[in-house]
Amino acid sequence: xxxxxxxxxxxxxxxxxxxxxxxxxxxxxxxxxxxxxxxxxxxxxxxxxxxxxxxxx
Amino acid sequence: xxxxxxxxxxxxxxxxxxxxxxxxxxxxxxxxxxxxxxxxxxxxxxxxxxxxxxxxxxxxxxxxxxxxxxxxxxxxxxxxxxxxxxxxxxxxxxxxxxxxxxxxxxxxxxxxxxxxxxxxxxxxxxxxxxxxxxxxxxxxx
Numbered sequence: 320x321x322x323x324x325x326x327x328x329x330x331x332x333x334x335x336x337x338x339x340x341x342x343x344x345x346x347x348x349x350x351x352x353x354x355x356x357x358x359x360x361x362x363x364x365x366x367x368x369x370x371x372x373x374x375x376x
Numbered sequence: 377x378x379x380x381x382x383x384x385x386x387x388x389x390x391x392x393x394x395x396x397x398x399x400x401x402x403x404x405x406x407x408x409x410x411x412x413x414x415x416x417x418x419x420x421x422x423x424x425x426x427x428x429x430x431x432x433x434x435x436x437x438x439x440x441x442x443x444x445x446x447x448x449x450x451x452x453x454x455x456x457x458x459x460x461x462x463x464x465x466x467x468x469x470x471x472x473x474x475x476x477x478x479x480x481x482x483x484x485x486x487x488x489x490x491x492x493x494x495x496x497x498x499x500x501x502x503x504x505x506x507x508x509x510x511x512x513x514x515x516x517x
Contacts, residue, residue, distance in 0.1 A: 344488040352404040353496040
């Protein structure tokens with residue numbers, strides 16, 4: 320009985336998880352992705368070389 | 377006893393939901409060949425655009441693009457070229473927003489992606505650059 324409830328719960332969680340992925344826009348992940356791309360395009364961080372930033376503010 | 381079991385089950389479900397949410401939020405793929413090409417194209421262009429961000433000729437729009445806001449800040453012989461650079465940059469940006477949403481299987485996220493970028497471009501802009509505030513007015517950072 321206990322395992323039946325457990326399985327049902329797991330099933331619900333899985334289905335719910337899939338629905339969640341489909342509905343919600345992952346704002347935090349999008350922000351991270353944006354930061355990564357912007358840093359690269361504007362060369363704000365330069366992990367490849369330890370040289371200081373080329374532009375001073 | 378049965379209530380206790382139900383309670384435990386409930387917690388487990390909540391925990392799984394939370395983990396599922398975290399997992400869904402964890403990553404957006406931005407390393408497809410198309411996106412990588414756009415990134416490097418924009419990075420190269422930035423070398424040419426950089427002085428015009430700095431002198432205020434170009435500003436960051438509130439919708440995730442750039443605009444020539446002060447043509448007079450560009451020497452006349454260069455104006456045509458800068459216009460072309462702005463148009464090319466905006467084309468790349470539009471393609472980037474579209475490609476990120478498409479690569480992650482949610483074409484309908486394109487607008488949300490663009491809005492997120494719009495905010496982050498402005499947040500990360502250097503001091504002295506111009507951007508459009510929420511009311512659409514040009515503001516100096």
